[in-house]
Amino acid sequence: xxxxxxxxxxxxxxxxxxxxxxxxxxxxxxxxxxxxxxxxxxxxxxxxxxxxxxxxxxxxxxxxxxxxxxxxxxxxxxxxxxxxxxxxxxxxxxxxxxxxxxxxxxxxxxxxxxxxxxxxxxxxxxxxxxxxxxxxxxxxxxxxxxxxxxxxxxxxxxxxxxxxxxxxxxxxxxxxxxxxxxxxxxxxxxxxxxxxxxxxxxxxxxxxxxxxxxxxxxxxxxxxxxxxxxxxxxxxxxxxxxxxxxxxxxxxxxxxxxxxxxxxxxxxxxxxxxxxxxxxxxxxxxxxxxxx
Numbered sequence: 001x002x003x004x005x006x007x008x009x010x011x012x013x014x015x016x017x018x019x020x021x022x023x024x025x026x027x028x029x030x031x032x033x034x035x036x037x038x039x040x041x042x043x044x045x046x047x048x049x050x051x052x053x054x055x056x057x058x059x060x061x062x063x064x065x066x067x068x069x070x071x072x073x074x075x076x077x078x079x080x081x082x083x084x085x086x087x088x089x090x091x092x093x094x095x096x097x098x099x100x101x102x103x104x105x106x107x108x109x110x111x112x113x114x115x116x117x118x119x120x121x122x123x124x125x126x127x128x129x130x131x132x133x134x135x136x137x138x139x140x141x142x143x144x145x146x147x148x149x150x151x152x153x154x155x156x157x158x159x160x161x162x163x164x165x166x167x168x169x170x171x172x173x174x175x176x177x178x179x180x181x182x183x184x185x186x187x188x189x190x191x192x193x194x195x196x197x198x199x200x201x202x203x204x205x206x207x208x209x210x211x212x213x214x215x216x217x218x219x220x221x222x223x224x225x226x227x228x229x230x231x232x233x234x235x236x237x238x239x240x241x242x243x244x245x246x247x248x249x250x251x252x253x254x255x256x257x258x259x260x261x262x263x264x265x266x267x268x269x270x271x272x273x274x275x276x277x278x279x280x281x282x283x284x285x286x287x288x289x290x291x292x
Contacts, residue, residue, distance in 0.1 A: 086271065091212050095205045106199060109140055109191070116187060117175045119145050122200055127217035130237045135209040137217060137238075138200035142188040147173040195285050201240045213274040214239025215262040222255075233262045236269075246280035 099106075113121035121141055129135040147153060153173050154162060162168055170180060174188030183189055191197045204210040210217070217238035218226070243261035244252060252258060265273070 087211060087274070088208070090271075090274070091205050094212055095202050099202055102199060102202075105196065109196060109199070112187065113141055113175060117141075117144055126220055127238065128220065128223045128234060129209055129217055130234060132223075132231075132234055133209075134220075135204070135217070135238075137210070138203050140191060140197040140200060142175060142191045142197050143171075143173045144175055144177075144188075198240060205240060209237070211237040211239050212241065213277045214242055215265065216242055216244050216258060229263075230259055232266065233259060236266055241277060241281040243277065246277055246284055 110121040119141075123139050123141040123143075124136040125139060127135055127137045144153075150159060150162060150173075154168075158168055158172070168183065170183035171177070171189075172183070174183060174186050175191075176186030176188055177183060178186070201210060205212055214237045215233045218233070243265045244258050247261055252261075265277075
């Protein structure tokens with residue numbers, strides 16, 4: 001209704017119809033720009049006031065036009081319906097095509113995991129998704145059965161290292177690990193380093209829990225320590241890849257830096273940014289830069 005009233009005010013003014021028509025087109029273009037560039041609110045106000053002032057608008061009509069544009073603009077930016085529609089459509093189409101191309105590697109990896117360690121080839125990791133929703137993120141299992149029972153699987157020294165750094169340089173829980181030093185060359189390590197362990201997340205994309213490109217989904221423990229600033233990451237769907245993955249991945253270990261990259265993605269999102277990140281992701285996977 002507010003949108004209709006806005007156009008009524010434009011179509012039935014007391015000023016020149018031609019001048020108002022041109023200005024309304026300008027306003028709509030600026031409004032569309034606001035949908036994609038969240039920092040343009042001030043520019044919209046300044047531009048409309050400048051153009052409207054030179055067109056001889058009445059103060060009352062100018063105030064109405066600006067207030068309606070700002071209201072509509074803020075509503076669109078809050079829900080981002082155009083963003084959601086095109087990004088979701090791109091995710092579904094791309095994921096279906098990728099799944100068809102990757103069906104053979106998918107089957108081979110599953111078969112190798114079952115042959116080497118038995119049990120299910122998949123692992124579900126609980127994470128926090130968009131709008132604080134708890135989601136199960138699918139991955140190929142790179143660790144042996146009962147790997148979560150670290151008290152039994154690790155030596156005292158390894159346990160101390162894990163509790164300090166939350167990871168091990170030579171992890172005996174990895175599938176294919178037999179002797180000291182296998183942590184870099186066993187099947188589980190190679191699977192992780194290649195990032196192929198994340199292929200099952202394509203199912204998360206199809207379900208709508210994740211997007212091809214997005215923010216990094218936090219674990220439950222990480223979320224419990226979030227400040228209000230950190231929670232901005234959860235305004236977007238988490239992604240199979242994102243700014244962190246193409247900026248060095250494991251080379252960037254500072255949590256605040258990872259959050260900064262996610263917020264930068266949210267503030268500067270565009271379709272072409274997603275394409276750029278996807279292309280960089282392919283290069284990262286092939287070069288295994290920052291992968292551990």
